[in-house]
Amino acid sequence: MRYETIIGLEVHAQLLTDSKIFCGCSTRFGEGPNSNTCPVCLGMPGVLPVLNRKVVELTIKAALAANCQIVRYSQFSRKNYFYPDLPKGYQISQYELPIARGGYIELEMDHGQSKKKIDLNRIHMEEDAGKLLHELDGVPADHSYVDFNRTGVPLIEIVSEPHINTPEEAGEYLRILRSMLQYLEVCDGNMEQGSFRCDANISLRPKGAPVLGTKVEIKNMNSFRNVMRALEYETGRQSSLLESGEKILQETRLWDVNQGITESMRSKEEAHDYRYFPDPDLVPLVIDDAWIDEIRSTLPELPREKKERFVKEYALPEYDAAILTATRQLADYFEECVRLGPQPKVVSNWIMGDILRHVPDTRDISQFPVTPSHLAEMLLMVDKGTISGKIAKIVFEEMVASGRMPQFIVAEKGLVQVSDEGALEKAIQEVLNANADQVEQYRQGKEKVFGFLVGQVMKATKGKANPQVVNELLKKMLAG
């Protein structure tokens, strides 16, 4: 039987604030255990959480970019359960009245050939829980250890409708969502450090069937690739169960990255009764039009719009535009360089080739020693014929190593292109004298030898000869 896969994703994104959602503790990653904690985030009796305004602003920003409706009156609730990473015995989250509803993320599949809107159900704010350690010095311990530094770090949960049908669509959804949040400077999108996490719901049903099958929740996938692999695996597992007439259990399964399988997490089934109720410590949130408009006016150009503009404004291929706009920082780098004069497509080629080879994470490109003005100056020197394209590669590597401007490097190392006919004639004559056999072959009609002779001239001039001038002179001298 043919089955249709139905996938919904829940993304938790850590908001880029300095302090936690309800207290003044720092959100910095990687500090000593429990060093960023206070009575509020440790859940001591008698404390009062107070909402961080920036959390609300960043959430509205993300919600507007995802085309959501901002809910004018929202409220925090307590989600009650016991787990050692949760000091209060409840997590402060939003339930009946989330800050944003609806919205969508548009996917471009098959290299932009087809588009698909994935509807969102909601976006809400909540606090993160703490971190449990089960090992000491890399060895499984007989106790667990709790670090509450993450407790109270602000998150948004972005819940999609179950409108995703393949692991590839899931991967594309996550890429687009993450790049959007990074552009907005709402979240740094770092999956290894847990600031962008994804859980999935997946079910199968016979193609065309009106009702959804039993859904399984998958957790513990810490990269886009693992999300796709886990969904692939789970599709196979569920369809073979259905084929053999077995039932799918509604359960939570953990992705085991080493074995490449999902495994049942037989526990806390009863705990799904969270007994939500409005948190009396937190007053309602009322958002008016003025506030929404103010935030809307700060929205930057988003990846999709930027990509389309790059294609139009700079006459770039879609492929180039997609790579250049992958991060806001790289797109800015490109535009600043082009603004200084060189041809957009030439700049794009250098970025996609030489620069990306040196800069693994383009969000850090501002720290790269070759700035847009270094690159622009160098490309203009190529344009003017001051240096050859070949020499540019040498100048570039030198700029990477020293951070010096290209003019200095070219002057100091004597890399200026030789276009002077007299000097080149002399070099060519020497090459002709030294390669009498090849010259003879050429004169008998073996034209392939020409390239060889050009190469010899370039070699003799250490790449500094102007190749066009060499071509012309060489032709003339061979004929004469």
Added chain:
Amino acid sequence: MKITKHDVEHVARLARLRFSEDQLDLFTDQLNTILTDFDKLQQLDTTGVEPSTHAANLSNAFRDDQIRPSLAGEEALKNAPAHERSCFKVPRIIEG
């Protein structure tokens, strides 16, 4: 709606509370009395009154995004029944 003894047992288990049979009967009765009072409140005509989620007539209590000092040193661990290497120490949790 009526609360059964079974409901009370269920909620008690979720809250990690253990009650005697007598207590279960007593709380079932008491909770039902409270619900009866709510039934009385339900008879009020609330047409045109917006639902509220909070008793205080306040909204938008914010703080600025500013870091304030956290607890110093091992102060955070002082109430912990057990701790080690700056972490709270708890019985081993098998699954994450």
